Each structure stands twice: as structure tokens, then as C-alpha cells.
Amino acid sequence: MTAPPASPPAVRAEKLCKTFLDFWRRPRVEAVRGVDLEVPSGSVFALLGPNGSGKSTIVKMVLGLLFPTSGTLEVLGASPRSVEAKRRIGYLPEESRLYPQLTPRETLEFHARLFGLPRAVARRRIGELLAMTGLEHARDRAVGGFSKGMARRVGLAQALLNDPDLVLLDEPSSGLDPQGARQIKDLILALGARGKTVVLTSHLLADVEDVCSRIAIVFNGVLLAQGALDDLLERRDRTCLSFPTPEDPARLERAVGGVRRALGCEPEVMHPRQALEPYFLELVRRARTPGATGAVPSAPLAPYLAGGEKEKDP
Amino acid sequence: MHAFGAIARLAALETVRRPVCLLVTLATLAGTTLMPFFLHYTLGDAPRAVRDSALALLYTGGVLLAAWSAAEAVGGELRRGTAALALAKPVGRGAYLAGKACGVALALAGHAAASVAATLLAVRAGAVEWHTDWTAAGPALAVAPLALAWAAWRNRRHGRPFASAACGALWIGYPLALAVAACRAEPAGGAGFPGNLDWAIVPAGALAALPSLMAAAAAAALAVRLNTVATVSACAAVFSLGLVSGPLLGAHWDASFPARAACALLPDGQAFWLTDALDAGRGVPGGYLAGAVAYAALWAGACLALGVQAFRRSEIP
Numbered sequence: 001m002t003a004p005p006a007s008p009p010a011v012r013a014e015k016l017c018k019t020f021l022d023f024w025r026r027p028r029v030e031a032v033r034g035v036d037l038e039v040p041s042g043s044v045f046a047l048l049g050p051n052g053s054g055k056s057t058i059v060k061m062v063l064g065l066l067f068p069t070s071g072t073l074e075v076l077g078a079s080p081r082s083v084e085a086k087r088r089i090g091y092l093p094e095e096s097r098l099y100p101q102l103t104p105r106e107t108l109e110f111h112a113r114l115f116g117l118p119r120a121v122a123r124r125r126i127g128e129l130l131a132m133t134g135l136e137h138a139r140d141r142a143v144g145g146f147s148k149g150m151a152r153r154v155g156l157a158q159a160l161l162n163d164p165d166l167v168l169l170d171e172p173s174s175g176l177d178p179q180g181a182r183q184i185k186d187l188i189l190a191l192g193a194r195g196k197t198v199v200l201t202s203h204l205l206a207d208v209e210d211v212c213s214r215i216a217i218v219f220n221g222v223l224l225a226q227g228a229l230d231d232l233l234e235r236r237d238r239t240c241l242s243f244p245t246p247e248d249p250a251r252l253e254r255a256v257g258g259v260r261r262a263l264g265c266e267p268e269v270m271h272p273r274q275a276l277e278p279y280f281l282e283l284v285r286r287a288r289t290p291g292a293t294g295a296v297p298s299a300p301l302a303p304y305l306a307g308g309e310k311e312k313d314p
Numbered sequence: 315m316h317a318f319g320a321i322a323r324l325a326a327l328e329t330v331r332r333p334v335c336l337l338v339t340l341a342t343l344a345g346t347t348l349m350p351f352f353l354h355y356t357l358g359d360a361p362r363a364v365r366d367s368a369l370a371l372l373y374t375g376g377v378l379l380a381a382w383s384a385a386e387a388v389g390g391e392l393r394r395g396t397a398a399l400a401l402a403k404p405v406g407r408g409a410y411l412a413g414k415a416c417g418v419a420l421a422l423a424g425h426a427a428a429s430v431a432a433t434l435l436a437v438r439a440g441a442v443e444w445h446t447d448w449t450a451a452g453p454a455l456a457v458a459p460l461a462l463a464w465a466a467w468r469n470r471r472h473g474r475p476f477a478s479a480a481c482g483a484l485w486i487g488y489p490l491a492l493a494v495a496a497c498r499a500e501p502a503g504g505a506g507f508p509g510n511l512d513w514a515i516v517p518a519g520a521l522a523a524l525p526s527l528m529a530a531a532a533a534a535a536l537a538v539r540l541n542t543v544a545t546v547s548a549c550a551a552v553f554s555l556g557l558v559s560g561p562l563l564g565a566h567w568d569a570s571f572p573a574r575a576a577c578a579l580l581p582d583g584q585a586f587w588l589t590d591a592l593d594a595g596r597g598v599p600g601g602y603l604a605g606a607v608a609y610a611a612l613w614a615g616a617c618l619a620l621g622v623q624a625f626r627r628s629e630i631p
Binding site for chain 2: 060063064065066067083084086087089091093095097098099101110111113114115116142158
């Protein structure tokens with residue numbers, strides 16, 4: 001019995017190059033140089049690199065906003081400029097690019113019409129997204145008066161309107177408070193669990209470690225490393241043991257002595273540290289009272305994003 | 315079609331929300347309304363002078379507003395990044411550009427309708443030498459202050475943008491004022507409806523408004539590559555040359571290919587100015603108006619087609 005064919009990669013780039021030209025058509029900046037990139041379908045993929053390394057340029061080429069100078073690029077099996085392929089893509093840019101005079105509801109209605117969503121489907125999803133992003137109380141306020149974090153939430157909502165198969169998130173946690181950042185991570189994990197492909201760029205390496213299964217590291221337009229996160233980060237020259245701290249310190253001493261005798265080296269003994277994020281979130285959760293101000297998500301995840309309701313295709 | 319409609323609708327809304335739209339609209343309509351008072355002493359030529367001046371304001375104000383609005387609708391969005399977010403959706407670049415131009419043209423239709431109504435009122439107000447017909451001038455003068463007061467109330471009470479509320483009120487107010495004046499006969503036993511208004515101005519006004527449609531298309535196409543100031547300047551130059559292309563280049567038509575090419579490419583502004591027909595009491599023939607609409611639509615369509623080609627080759631940073 002033959003195995004089912006593997007899904008084609010969501011994004012495939014071969015020897016991708018991008019050189020920006022000046023007014024006289026002379027090469028000015030070589031932003032991407034010979035990048036071979038493959039984002040497997042259904043993976044949560046991080047594109048990492050310092051500022052100016054070419055990450056955003058690659059993302060914009062994937063969206064068809066910039067054109068490769070040379071090399072090939074395929075997105076969901078089609079050209080990046082394919083209008084039909086964009087029906088399955090959601091994009092959150094690094095800067096929230098919203099119309100300041102529109103309210104969140106009007107913004108999402110506009111983007112829903114761009115996707116060609118039926119009115120009933122759009123209305124339902126907009127309601128769910130506003131609840132998920134904690135913007136229900138501000139649904140009819142002009143976005144121009146929002147803080148950066150609230151504008152970011154509107155941007156996130158418009159990126160998810162079409163229940164995309166490929167989600168591109170450029171610095172998704174930028175401007176968000178810790179609860180918002182946690183919500184983004186939970187959202188990414190939920191989308192990944194549903195088989196969606198998520199590509200994110202971020203400077204927050206701890207966040208990337210929490211959610212991504214594969215990464216690529218870019219510097220100066222060159223791809224330095226690419227692969228599964230565990231394979232890249234695992235240090236096979238060291239081994240850790242983790243066990244509950246015994247109440248009797250003498251038992252711990254005996255265990256350490258046993259390891260010392262068996263391996264002929266001095267083991268390093270330390271207590272693991274709790275991460276700041278769960279500590280912070282637990283404190284806030286216990287302290288939260290009704291009527292608290294700010295963005296307060298009322299729903300963990302929009303039902304349609306969690307694969308809840310079955311809807312007619314648009 | 316959904317995307318095209320959404321983009322056109324948003325472009326129309328954004329156009330009326332810009333303060334420059336209110337400024338140009340107010341200047342055009344206020345200038346038209348006050349024209350009979352400025353032109354009292356014209357030795358019997360007041361109606362013609364008021365009519366021609368008002369139509370000229372409609373023509374130039376419309377072209378300026380169209381060029382600026384379309385330049386901001388396209389170029390402004392490219393600079394602010396909202397165009398990138400829209401084009402990351404399943405929206406073709408042609409649909410995007412055409413939607414923007416159509417949205418601006420839609421907003422300008424309101425401006426044109428209000429200008430034509432104001433022209434009709436102004437011509438009636440100054441029809442008699444040394445005399446102001448207050449049955450027309452009164453409603454016309456009342457529109458602007460009432461519209462601004464309404465917009466201020468809407469802004470204070472409901473937080474709606476002042477500029478768009480004021481524009482909307484002006485565009486509705488002038489036709490309403492026209493309806494009020496049309497219902498009242500001219501003073502001293504003058505004509506009643508429909509003889510109390512010079513309806514021949516309506517097709518002439520529609521003709522004078524067509525260049526703004528062409529300017530919107532041209533500016534949308536140019537804004538793909540140029541900034542707002544350069545776009546508006548280029549449009550102003552093209553339309554100014556178009557107005558004088560006949561007298562300037564017509565003499566060289568037979569001898570010079572460049573002159574013929576320039577005449578063919580430049581928008582023939584004189585084709586939209588038919589006040590001589592009004593002077594002769596003939597009005598603008600329906601067939602001529604249809605031909606002018608077709609010419610404007612073809613010229614605008616050609617500009618948009620070129621703009622779409624340029625846009626498809628443009629990168630969106």
C-alpha cells in the first residue's frame with residue numbers, strides 16, 4: 001500500500017534573490033541573496049534575523065508586493081502574484097496599516113468584502129473576532145484614537161477573517177501586553193494544531209521557542225540555518241535529568257555521588273526556574289475583577305478558527 | 315466585484331472626509347452663490363457673466379478636487395501602507411486602481427450636482443440688472459451656514475467627522491434650495507416653475523463636470539509612480555494645455571505630426587465648454603452631450619489602462 005502523497009510546501013523558494021535599485025536602475029541594496037527556503041504545509045515556521053536581514057523582504061515577496069530579482073518562489077503551489085492564492089492567505093504587517101477614520105467593525109467589514117465573504121458569514125466572524133481580540137467595547141470607535149496594542153489587535157483580526165491556510169505574522173506580539181502576547185501564542189498553536197501553516201517573524205526568541213516547530217535564520221540576506229527547532233537547538237554533548245527534589249538532602253547527595261562515580265565527572269546540580277510569563281499571567285488572573293479596563297478577551301478563540309462551525313464556502 | 319465595490323465605496327468616503335474636499339467645495343459653492351453680488355455692474359451682461367463664471371468655477375474646482383483626491387486615494391495609500399494591506403488580499407491591481415478612480419468620481423458627482431444647483435440659483439438671483447432676486451439668493455445663501463452648523467452638531471453629538479458631514483450637507487442643501495426656489499415664482503409677476511430657471515444650464519454643467527472624471531483617472535494613473543504634488547501639478551499642466559491645444563496647436567495641424575499627436579493625446583478642454591450655444595439660445599444638444607460623455611469615458615479609460623500597466627510593474631514597499 002503506497003503512502004499518501006505529501007502535501008506540497010506552503011512556501012518554496014529556490015535561489016531567491018532580491019536587489020533594490022536606485023532611480024537610475026543601479027543596484028543599491030542586495031536584500032536577499034540566493035535563499036533556498038521551504039515552509040512545510042501545516043508547520044509553525046519562524047523567520048528570524050536581526051533588523052535589516054531581509055525577513056520582511058522575503059515576506060513581501062511571498063505576498064507578491066515585491067518581485068524577486070532572480071530565483072523561483074511558489075506560494076501554496078501558485079505564483080505569489082496569483083489573486084486566487086491570496087484568498088487563502090492572511091497577513092499581519094509589522095506596522096498596523098489601518099484607515100484611521102474607520103471603526104474596528106468597519107475595518108473588518110471592508111476587509112471581509114475584499115475577501116468576498118458572504119454577508120452573514122462576515123457578520124458572524126467579525127463578531128467572534130472582536131470578542132476574541134477584546135475589542136467589543138471599542139467596536140464603534142475610530143481606530144485613529146487607538147493605542148498601538150489595540151490597533152495591533154484590529155490588524156490581527158483582519159489577518160484571520162478568511163480562516164486562512166497560510167498565515168503570515170510580522171512581529172505579531174509587537175505592542176501587545178503579556179496577556180495579548182500569550183493569546184497570540186495560543187492562537188498560533190491552535191492554528192498549527194488545525195493544520196494551518198503559520199509563518200512568523202519575531203525578535204522575541206523566547207516566544208518563537210514556545211510555538212515554532214521549524215525556524216530559518218537570515219542575516220544580511222543570506223540563509224544561515226534552516227530546520228526543525230529541536231534538531232537545531234539540541235545539545236547532544238550534555239544530558240539533563242529532572243526529578244522531584246527529595247525532602248532529605250542526604251538522598252540528593254547520594255544520587256549525585258552515584259552519578260559522579262558512574263560517569264567520572266562532576267555533575268552540575270541546579271533547580272529549574274519558572275518562566276516569568278506563566279507567573280505573571282497567573283497573578284493577573286487571580287487579581288482580575290469585573291469591570292477591569294483595557295482589552296479583555298471574552299472568548300479564548302473564535303469558534304470558526306478553532307474549527308467549530310461548518311460554514312458554506314464563500 | 316465585491317472587492318471593486320468595497321474599494322470604490324471606501325475611496326468615496328475617504329474623499330469626502332478630507333478637509334481639502336470641504337475647502338474646495340465650499341470655495342466653489344460660496345463663490346458661485348456670491349457671484350451675482352460681485353457682478354451687479356456689467357451693463358446688462360450679468361446673467362451671462364454669472365453663468366460663465368459659475369461654470370468656470372465648476373470646471374476648474376472639479377478638476378483640482380479630482381486630481382488631488384485621486385492622488386491621495388492612490389499615492390497617499392501607497393505611502394501609508396494601507397494599499398499593501400489591501401493588495402495582500404485577493405484584489406487585482408486593476409480592480410484596485412479602477413475602484414479608487416471610480417470612488418473619487420462618485421464623490422465628485424455630488425460636488426457637480428451641488429455646483430449646477432448653485433449655478434441655477436445664482437443665475438436667477440442676478441437675472442435682472444441692479445436687482446437681486448431674493449427668492450433664489452436667500453435659500454442659496456442659507457445653505458452654507460446651515461450645512462456647517464449641522465456638521466458641527468453632528469461632530470459634537472455623534473463624533474462624526476466634520477468635513478464629511480459638511481460636504482454631505484452642502485451637496486444635499488443646494489439641490490434642496492433649488493427646489494425651494496423653483497417652487498416660487500420670480501418676483502413682480504414673473505414666470506413660475508419651470509420657466510423661472512434656466513434649465514439649459516444643467517446639460518452645460520454636466521458637460522463642464524466631465525473633465526473632473528478625466529482628471530480623476532489621470533491622477534490615479536500618475537499617482538502610481540508620483541507623489542501628490544507632482545501628480546496634481548502634472549494634471550494641472552495637462553488640462554491647461556488641453557484647454558489651449560486648439561488655438562495653440564491647431565494652426566500646425568497639417569504641417570506637424572507632433573502637433574497632431576499632442577492634439578490627439580491632450581484632453582480637448584474646449585469640447586466641454588459650450589456656453590456659446592447657451593448664448594445663442596440653443597442649449598447643449600443631447601447627441602453632443604452623449605458624444606462628450608463617450609469621449610471623456612474613453613480618455614479616462616485609456617489613462618486607467620496605462621495606469622494599471624504601470625501599477626502591475628510597481629512594487630509595493
